[in-house]
Amino acid sequence: MSYEMIGLLMFTSLMIMLLTGQRVFGAVGFVAAAASLALWGNGGAEMPFNASIVLLNWYPMLTLPLFIFMGYMLSESGIANDLYKMFHVFMGPLHGGLAIGTIVLMVAISAMNGLSVAGMAIGSSIALPEMLKRGYDKRMVTGVIQAGSSLGIMVPPSIVLVLYGMIARQPVSQLWLAGVFPGLLLAVLFIGYIVIRCKLNPEMGPVLPKEERDIPSWEKFKLLGAGVLPLAIVFSVTGLFMMGVTSLVESSAVGAAAALLAAIVKKRLSREVMDNTLQQTLGVSCMFMWIILAALAYGAVFDGLGAVHAIEKLFIEDWGLSPWGVLIMMQVSYIVMGMFLDDTAMLVIVAPLYIPLIIHLGFNPIWYGVLYTVTCQIAYMTPPFGYNLFLMKAMAPKEITLVDIYSSIVPFVILMVIGLGLIMAFPEIALYLPKLYFGK
Template identity: 35%
Template sequence: MDPQYIPLWMFLVLLFGIFSGFPLAYVLLGSGFLFGYLGWGTAVFDQMVARTLGIMMNDALVAVSLFIFMGYLMDRSRIAEGLFHTLQLALGPLRGSLAIVTVLLCTILAATTGIVGTSVTMMGLLALPVMLKRGYDVPLATGSIIAGGTLGILIPPSVMLILYGPMAGLSIARLFTAAILPGLLLSGLYLAYIAAQCFFRPQMGQALPKEERDIPWSRLFVLLLKTLFPPLFLILAVLGSILFGLAAPTEAAAVGVVGAGALCLAYGRMNWETLKDVVYRTLQTSAMILVITVGANIFTGVFLALGGGTSIENALLKTVLTPYSFLAVVMVLILFLGMFVDWIAIILIMIPIISPIVKKIGFDPIWFAILVCVNLQVSYLSPPFAYSIFYLKGVAPPEVELKQIYKGVVPFMILQLAGLILCILFPDIVLWLPGLVYG
């Protein structure tokens, strides 16, 4: 085989393996080994060992397991239930208050869990039955849960950002800082859309009846302190320690685990069965992510060493006339791939290949990273393989049809793309806070 065509065949075999339904980790490891052997012979074994050791020695990836552990502990603490009830009382006079509370609660959960599946499932069990009982428009109710739940992919402590950092050679702390305002921007767009829809079309979501929210302000204030303060304190402890340079992401994740465990104890949810279940789920999720990471690292190492990166760079720079046309091509490609391929594969395979091109063109790599992550957030809502849709369908009542969920996510996909365009047109949305914190 002509060596110059090996990178092309690598991508074709990779796509064939993915669409054939083989586990992603095995596809990456197998194709990396096969083409590495064709290119180097038995020397590929040394490269595989070196690449695997490189992943094992990367202490930043320890934060992945710790933040996943923290997220599962927060899930089992059931703190979301009390907070949902309290915010429902506080915002009850507003039309669409239940959907608004759902997005607000998802925003808070995103900053304490970073796990999309957990947030969507939790809110599907907690908020969806209440909204359906109140006569909310089904697409609006399901769309608000799915869109709000996917904020965990962007708002730190995001597992996506932790994986992106080492792949592009970027500081995880800076990525966390840069993602805060875009995450809040998307949350604000969702809230504005829900409020506008329910204001002009009251039948989509009525306000809470006065008799059900008749509570003294003093009592409401106490409830807010009791339910809102613990998660906000945990967010401040974890993200604040990173933003102010008091701890690296790994150490901050350890603080988060201790804090989430303390909340479980305080709410009476911690016991041996809970701990065993949380540890098992953490090991299961972490192992899946890290095995894929090893496979992707071997695949991209072979691909780049065989000249694949140079081939792609030359092709893009010859055919794309301007930096922003390159950006448009990459964003459209990621948006398309996100509909069919897991975001982990996209991050671990594409980012090491295109990051050098981004630097050569002159784009700020932190800004570009957040654009990619906002774009990939759309993939959680994009049919046909929208993970969040199926997370919600799995816990939704039988009367909620899949087509209603699909209908509900479309407006929020448009809002996500609008948020992406705003971040492109106004880079300071991404770069202002890192510049303020780190100079």
Template identity: 30%
Template sequence: MIVSVVIVIFMLLLLGTGFPIFLALGGAGAIGLFLAKGPMALALAATSFFGQLNSFEMIALPLFILMGHVLSKTPIGKDLFEVASKWLVRLPGGLAIASVGACTIFGAVSGVSIAGVAAVGSLAVPEMVKRGYDRKLAAGSVVTAGALSMLIPPSVPFIIYSAISGESVAKLFIGGIVPGLAIAFMLSALILVKVWLKPELAVSTADVSNTWRECLSSLKKIWHALLLILLVLGSIYTGIATPTEASAVGAAGAFLIAGFAYKTLNIRTVLAILRESLKVSAAILLIMGCARIFGDYLNIVRLPQTLTSFLLGLHLPNMIIMLTIMALLIVLGMFVDGVSLIVVTTPILLPLVTAMGYDPLWYGIILVINLELAVVTPPVGLNLYTLRGVCPFLSIEEIIQSSIPFLAVEVVVLIVFTLFPALSLWLPSFIR
């Protein structure tokens, strides 16, 4: 037991010193296997690595990543913002609410949070500032809502969690809809309240009038995106296609939209898209394979089971333990990226969650809600630096400060969905 704890600490130290994540996981796992079972056990490392990746379901991950990268090269984020602003501009803080709406819809065609922040933020934030919106309100509405791409299906984190836990990708996808829409609604409500209390935060647009004909006509700009969402998610939920098959439809549809609707594709752009998506996919798959080595070592030495027995032996209320886990994940998310957080913690914490009688599907949903905080909290919050990159007139300090009230709202939503599991599970219950 002491040796296994030392191996875990060794792995964490490697991560903390900036060692490549896949080497930290794979190296610590291989050393642990050698110490536990001798040289012959090292063959298990190779088996674990390829066993994790050698599945039909895993094909969906690089294809959904490809879909997101293709659409990020189009003006679709600009169109989504413009359409949403036509529908919502008369509300107090309407443009900021439109940014939340645009990020939510973009999440349904992307699955990568930084893509949503870049695509929507590059237009929405400068436009709001130009129209007299408070800089922090403009930045905060995008940097946090961009993380909805992680929760609104198709979601890359759900695919990763599915590969580790064995839960249905389709059920995870549909399980993310209710909390995703809840977060979007609560972020919008926060904007409404802030502008109502301090009207100077946003220029009044109450006198702007868009007729129903103009609003409906604006949908022509994004009909292809809405159709792609319908084809991808509709085919999964109706059972017509598996998530892997739907991901192929999504990637092909993204190329059609970029090539024919926006005409933004050429040989150089296509090669850049393929290179970027391959780099991201390969990095994630490499981490997942090495995480499986580390996870199998933990199972061999029965560390998750020992931890479970210890915590259950304390006779604390289960919900206290769950809230503690959520708090721990929030802290870890400040220093570790979302993918690493899933692959490192799930093999350790999931046995504890299931031993307490909780549904692993529900845990996967609230885990991804938690990851939304990870991409916005410093010092490793990727969304913060992405928005800084596309809006260089904002300082990183301004962006961090702008995110604080929005993060507080997301924490409240996380607590609610943790305390009431049925909120997450009622929609997936309709899928067999």
């Protein structure tokens, strides 16, 4: 059997395993271990073992549980609720102001969390009921929360970019900086859409009643204080890191400590909050570690087969694609896979093939990491099995149907595709900050 056929058989086996409902790391690890034993005999058993040693030696792995702890602590202690109350009052006088405030809230949560699920949970439980109660169009606000929460995997400290950096062997610090302007670009596109849509049709985003806006000045000033703690936490993580005061691991430790201190200051640190935070942190951290371990073993088998060279020959020599043609086809394949798989599964499956090929074709792997993440955001919101679609259905009230949820994402997916095109056409959107800070 040729190496190409072996690689195709591995890929097919993995897809079948995933379709059976097996956990991602179990399916990937099983295929990797079985293939290594079949190809190289007893010596192949060393491959997963070596991958685990590599994983344990990765110093940046320390950032994962710390950032996850920070995000869940902020969510469990209700600090995000205070932040939304501030946006509620100050953005309410505008048509669509609450929707705009929700996008800004999602950016803030993303800068404190690094996961999209936290933004989705907070947006669905806090922002969605408030906007529906005030007559906002249910399809627009449903799309706003789904699109805004997807920024969690782009804006630093993005956990997805940390995973990409570990699997692709790229510096996480540069990936974080590369995600800043693309994340803000997408947020601006979302806000621009809301402003235009509500200007054309004011009934979609009515202003707040005057009695809710006319509150005493001292109370407005007090509401502004709700933004102080989140800003301090964001600065403690990304600000100190970008200033060179803390390293990547140190910034994650500072962020976790700042989130814990914020909960104490707000007098919301209880045994229940701490138990829930630690349990969720442990569960998510272990899941990510198993996935990375399986991805390393799976990638090692592909490297041993020379599958990267086979794919390069297929794309460039047999199909006659240009390097840009190969890149576009990769992005399309991510969107298609994202309809059925989550971002970690996609990364595990294609990273061993795509990332070495991208480097060989002369593209910047940091820039490509941003393209991958934007495509994951699109995949999160595309049917039939978009991750955010099901989260929204689980969290939304009964009056929001699955048809509403599916139709709500159309304009935002179009905006994301436009944003992806801009980042592809102008790589400096992603690369300016890494070049500025690291002189490359």
